[in-house]
Amino acid sequence: MAKRDRKAPNDDSELTTGDDADTGIDVDVIEADEMRPQGKRRARERRTASGDSKPGTVGVVDPTDEEGANAASRNPFVRIWVFLRQVVTEMKKVIWPTRREMIVYSIGVLVFVAAVTAAIFGMDIGFAKLTLLVFG
Structure with missing residues (x-):
């Protein structure tokens, strides 16, 4: 216990x-x-x-549920409205990052992209010079 x-x-x-x-x-x-x-x-x-x-019933749709009954409807506006309500419900469950975390993550992504871009640029220049050296 x-x-x-x-x-x-x-x-x-x-x-x-x-x-x-x-x-x-x-x-x-x-x-x-x-x-x-x-x-x-x-x-x-x-x-x-x-x-x-x-x-458990995680992720299982209950057909007796209001949204499940509307989803079976042929009316496209009802289906769109149900979809948008489900999107809002799911977005409320998201754990959003704080402002500081978002800044740190963004800087990290930019540094990583710059490093990969520099590596690809360097390999491109290297292969171009190697090709000119071999086929001259």
């Missing part, structure tokens, strides 16, 4: 033993919802309240 799942001791008498049975937490009583991770990064496999595992 993880440390965060243990009950905090009320007094010094509970600190004497390291056994999980003495912490006052009944492992069978913990609900599945309490143990489920929250936020963007969730487990791919879910556990039911009985402890059985079932595969």
